[in-house]
Amino acid sequence: MFRLTLRNLLHKKIRFAFTTGIVVIGVTFVVGVFALTDSIRSSFDDLASDIESGIDLTVRVPLQIGDELDRVRVPQEVADRVAAVPGVARVDGRIVARNTSVIDDNGEPIAPRGPPTLGSSWFPTQFFVVDGRPPDGPDEFAINSKAATAHDLVVGNTYDISGPNEQRSFRLVGIYNFGDPDKDKSLAASAVAFDTATAQEFLNGGEGFNEVSVAIEPGADRATVQQAVADVVGSEYEVVDQSAKIEETQADFGQFISIFGNVLLAFALIGVFVSAFIINNVFQIVLGQRVRELGLLRAIGATGRQVSRSVIGEAALVGFLSTVIGLVAGLGLARLLRIMLKSGGFALPDGPIGLRPRTVVFAVVVGMGVTLVSSILPALRARRISPMAALSDTAKLAKGSLATRARIGGLMVSIGAVLLGLGLFGGFDTKPLLFFISVGAIMVFIGTTVLSPVSASQVARHIGWPLQKVFGVPGKLARENAARSPRRTSSTAGALMIGLALVSMAGVVGQSIKETFAGTIDNSVRADYFIQSASGGFDPNVGFSAEVVDRLAALPELDLIVGYRFGLDSIDVNGSTKNVFTTDFAAGVSHMDPDVLSGSIADADPLGSILLHKDPARDLQVTVGDTLVVGFPDGEVEALTVAAIYADSTIYDNYVIDNAMWDRHFNRSELMFATATISGYSDSLPDDEKTALLASSAAAIEKVTDSYPTVTVENRVQFRETQQARLDSFLIVISVFLGLALFIALVGISITLALSVFERTREIGLLRAVGLTRRQLRRSVRWEAAIVSVFGALLGVALGLIFGIAAAIAIPDTAIKSVAIPWRNLVIYVIVAAVAGLIAAILPARRAAKMNILEAIATE
Amino acid sequence: MSLLTTNPTATDLVAARAINLTKIYGRGDTEVRALDGIDVEFHQGQFTAIMGPSGSGKSTLMHCLAGLDRITSGSIVIGGTDLTALNERRLTLLRRDRIGFVFQAFNLVPTLTALENITLPMDLAGTKPDPAWLDTVIDTVGLRDRMTHRPSELSGGQQQRVAVARALAGRPELIFADEPTGNLDSTTGAEILSFMRRAVREMEQTIIMVTHDPVAASYADRVVFLVDGTIVDDLVDPTADSVLDAMKRLGN
Numbered sequence A: 001m002f003r004l005t006l007r008n009l010l011h012k013k014i015r016f017a018f019t020t021g022i023v024v025i026g027v028t029f030v031v032g033v034f035a036l037t038d039s040i041r042s043s044f045d046d047l048a049s050d051i052e053s054g055i056d057l058t059v060r061v062p063l064q065i066g067d068e069l070d071r072v073r074v075p076q077e078v079a080d081r082v083a084a085v086p087g088v089a090r091v092d093g094r095i096v097a098r099n100t101s102v103i104d105d106n107g108e109p110i111a112p113r114g115p116p117t118l119g120s121s122w123f124p125t126q127f128f129v130v131d132g133r134p135p136d137g138p139d140e141f142a143i144n145s146k147a148a149t150a151h152d153l154v155v156g157n158t159y160d161i162s163g164p165n166e167q168r169s170f171r172l173v174g175i176y177n178f179g180d181p182d183k184d185k186s187l188a189a190s191a192v193a194f195d196t197a198t199a200q201e202f203l204n205g206g207e208g209f210n211e212v213s214v215a216i217e218p219g220a221d222r223a224t225v226q227q228a229v230a231d232v233v234g235s236e237y238e239v240v241d242q243s244a245k246i247e248e249t250q251a252d253f254g255q256f257i258s259i260f261g262n263v264l265l266a267f268a269l270i271g272v273f274v275s276a277f278i279i280n281n282v283f284q285i286v287l288g289q290r291v292r293e294l295g296l297l298r299a300i301g302a303t304g305r306q307v308s309r310s311v312i313g314e315a316a317l318v319g320f321l322s323t324v325i326g327l328v329a330g331l332g333l334a335r336l337l338r339i340m341l342k343s344g345g346f347a348l349p350d351g352p353i354g355l356r357p358r359t360v361v362f363a364v365v366v367g368m369g370v371t372l373v374s375s376i377l378p379a380l381r382a383r384r385i386s387p388m389a390a391l392s393d394t395a396k397l398a399k400g401s402l403a404t405r406a407r408i409g410g411l412m413v414s415i416g417a418v419l420l421g422l423g424l425f426g427g428f429d430t431k432p433l434l435f436f437i438s439v440g441a442i443m444v445f446i447g448t449t450v451l452s453p454v455s456a457s458q459v460a461r462h463i464g465w466p467l468q469k470v471f472g473v474p475g476k477l478a479r480e481n482a483a484r485s486p487r488r489t490s491s492t493a494g495a496l497m498i499g500l501a502l503v504s505m506a507g508v509v510g511q512s513i514k515e516t517f518a519g520t521i522d523n524s525v526r527a528d529y530f531i532q533s534a535s536g537g538f539d540p541n542v543g544f545s546a547e548v549v550d551r552l553a554a555l556p557e558l559d560l561i562v563g564y565r566f567g568l569d570s571i572d573v574n575g576s577t578k579n580v581f582t583t584d585f586a587a588g589v590s591h592m593d594p595d596v597l598s599g600s601i602a603d604a605d606p607l608g609s610i611l612l613h614k615d616p617a618r619d620l621q622v623t624v625g626d627t628l629v630v631g632f633p634d635g636e637v638e639a640l641t642v643a644a645i646y647a648d649s650t651i652y653d654n655y656v657i658d659n660a661m662w663d664r665h666f667n668r669s670e671l672m673f674a675t676a677t678i679s680g681y682s683d684s685l686p687d688d689e690k691t692a693l694l695a696s697s698a699a700a701i702e703k704v705t706d707s708y709p710t711v712t713v714e715n716r717v718q719f720r721e722t723q724q725a726r727l728d729s730f731l732i733v734i735s736v737f738l739g740l741a742l743f744i745a746l747v748g749i750s751i752t753l754a755l756s757v758f759e760r761t762r763e764i765g766l767l768r769a770v771g772l773t774r775r776q777l778r779r780s781v782r783w784e785a786a787i788v789s790v791f792g793a794l795l796g797v798a799l800g801l802i803f804g805i806a807a808a809i810a811i812p813d814t815a816i817k818s819v820a821i822p823w824r825n826l827v828i829y830v831i832v833a834a835v836a837g838l839i840a841a842i843l844p845a846r847r848a849a850k851m852n853i854l855e856a857i858a859t860e
Numbered sequence B: 001m002s003l004l005t006t007n008p009t010a011t012d013l014v015a016a017r018a019i020n021l022t023k024i025y026g027r028g029d030t031e032v033r034a035l036d037g038i039d040v041e042f043h044q045g046q047f048t049a050i051m052g053p054s055g056s057g058k059s060t061l062m063h064c065l066a067g068l069d070r071i072t073s074g075s076i077v078i079g080g081t082d083l084t085a086l087n088e089r090r091l092t093l094l095r096r097d098r099i100g101f102v103f104q105a106f107n108l109v110p111t112l113t114a115l116e117n118i119t120l121p122m123d124l125a126g127t128k129p130d131p132a133w134l135d136t137v138i139d140t141v142g143l144r145d146r147m148t149h150r151p152s153e154l155s156g157g158q159q160q161r162v163a164v165a166r167a168l169a170g171r172p173e174l175i176f177a178d179e180p181t182g183n184l185d186s187t188t189g190a191e192i193l194s195f196m197r198r199a200v201r202e203m204e205q206t207i208i209m210v211t212h213d214p215v216a217a218s219y220a221d222r223v224v225f226l227v228d229g230t231i232v233d234d235l236v237d238p239t240a241d242s243v244l245d246a247m248k249r250l251g252n
């Protein structure tokens, strides 16, 4: 029997290639993603050790919450005390800051595109000069060689550098490699370095170091020295050794890699999920084509068990081969992905790419698992094939009844819908709400998948109706062929459905965010100008020096300037870590109105109060006048009075403090963005006066910003447009997922269609004999694919709409206040799917048209 | 052997003619001369049967005449059109507009209803069937109440009748049938054959039918015998017995 299985596979090469090919795609995705993530992780782990090498001990102030850069500074005096400890070879005070951009010869700032732009003091143990020398003096700097090469920076030239506090000119005196004498291992977009005193003054605006690194004398016992240093500095400070620092750095990287890896994994899972549909389909079809042959086996004495075993055996062989091929192809995909991501601006290290045991296990689970599971049902059906099938012309595999399907699917969709409804409108807390919504969504999804064959024929006929009107017989054939096997049509369409559901859902969420944002700008924002980092938008790690704001504030054309900051996970409220937003209490409300429900912002005490959104106010059960105990990154705790509770969190988020309060507890001084109003401007002015005011203020602003290329100033209309464009580009990232799902679905459509065409050989021969031209035949195959695709697209868009609306309702008001649906995009998705179907059908259509009529007629 | 028919009911117009028709399959050692210099004419309004032992070239001749297969040398003329001069597309259109087909099995497109199958060639051409003629044809096949059924809902005999109706519906110059009754029991077969004969007698159709059944051949006006790709005999107004006799002669 096994020999027969083998024969079978070799005999039907094309069929075999198809089945294997589709499984290979799934395995390749999983392997590629795991291999790449592993490679990145191990290179980052190595990098972490490289970065921390040469630093035996680090002295710093402990940090409970907030950003690394918000650590309280270590004063020079502590460094001096450490230097005196026996066994200590050298002590370097380290200063680090973000948002330090070099403006190149073209006047373009080195802007962060993901990785930060760093500024620091010179680290003698980690910086290796490749050109020039280390910076030494108040007007000198050095830069890492990657950035120097990328931006054509030349030693000896003078460049403007925009730092966290101000912008100033420095002369480039050296180019260095970070972490390794031979290779710049820096991951930052750029890393500029100054001598210690300059860094202190220019980056930190004063005394002290972010941390102090200690190298111990060769031969000295590390633990002993560590203890001695700890004794000298006292309990205010912590002393960590190299391995602890390496672990910390690895954990930092790990966080980034996890996010990255999870996105990639989602990518792979979608790939596997979509290919599972197709694998299943192909198995069913292939088995359907073999019914007579299997019947013959039964007739000459094979038991039902032997038949089903041969079917499973074939699947196992396909699964095994696919796994092997997929493992190899996956390594290739990992390389390809890395090249793609790198060209897309990700700073990924070039480590070796290899297979870990876990990757192989997953590959086997996917490759063998999916094939075996897909073959179980057909194998059981094959067991029931009667020997009579050999004799019958129209023998078919038994199929489950559509009525049962309708019942099960209908039940699942209904339960899912009820759960969704409960989650959305039941007024539950976040946790049960998310549970209801996600379980509901999954039920609706599975139910729809179960249900779709029930309606596939009907729907396909409806979709195909206009084709018949336009194309006549080829249209009619396309329509009827799409409708003839509802199971096949719906599982082919299912592959497409997944991708479109994802993208439509993202589309609804994105559109809702966009409109919420637009609504906020229209209704709550009174400011006329918006000042932000040229590259950053609302990235919490990207900011600009307040210097430019001071210069703008000096302009007579502008009235008020308000700066805003944002701290991610930076305050402690009742034991849990929260984000914090800052503004100027006195002026902020007149620029951005958060819809105050009770209390007053303008009258609030900047150094004693906090503003709350109504949701956390409700959760914390506080009202205006109550006191909240708030912890800050510097370890200080303050009791703040709730001065106001507001309803609109789109801009202000949940917790707001005054900028003065921020300055008291945070080191970083950069602004995230700022707003300005025009002197004498009001919406009630006549249009020509408004235009004149806008023009004169814009000209005045431009004079200032011309010399600050790291900052952009936009009026209300521009601001709205760029923010929306930014959201759009985020949605484009989502469409990469569509691209992937679409690609696999395309392959699936192509394969299914090729098999269907093969199955209909005789029919095609007949049609050709009675006068169907090749062109008409190709057309009918192509439009059949289009109908199937549109069916999948419609299902996908419908599901995406439901899920998108559910998600939009579940997402906090900060981001989405009301649901908006991007109808135009949804229509475009369906059209794209139809076109994709047409493209996928090109090859099968050609194959069909090339079929020799006589052979086709003669085929049994 | 005379190539001219003496059938009194026939008009003298030639529906199809093969001139020195040769068809060779394969090359070198595996070369098969399926048709070897055939000269034959088929007249309008006649029902001709082509007979011969298995492998004698019956199907090949039919396929070549019908423009389904390319010939090696010689020429074929259908109603004045030389098939050798036509490209693939023109051949397809010729089949669609001027030729009807009935095959041994699998004659109907399973996704189309009986009526849609009947009008398929005309629908492909985008022409409207002549309603009166269509009515006549449907009444003649006697399946008016089955017109909205799909092939899977029809018996084998009914399917073949629908196939014949399709061949007739477009009033083609020529109808080819390859063992149209090969898959049917004798009663149903007889029904189809007499139906085909009526189409020739009463509707002035021209039919060329391949068969190896002497009884089937006896329904024809003329029987052409093929052996090894050449025409070896030509019977007019055959009966089952005269066909059998001829077969026995050829068998020796």
Ligand SMILES: Nc1ncnc2c1ncn2[C@@H]1O[C@H](COP(=O)(O)OP(=O)(O)O)[C@@H](O)[C@H]1O
Pocket (backbone or CB within 6 Å): B025, B026, B032, B033, B034, B052, B053, B054, B055, B056, B057, B058, B059, B060, B061
């Ligand atoms: N496609 C083909 N390739 C090679 N040889 C063929 C092909 N079709 C038919 N033949 C050969 O041509 C001869 C005539 O075949 P055919 O016309 O089918 O005979 P009949 O229909 O009289 O049984 C046979 O010897 C057959 O083997």
Ligand SMILES: [Mg+2]
Pocket (backbone or CB within 6 Å): B058, B059, B060
């Ligand atoms: Mg034959």
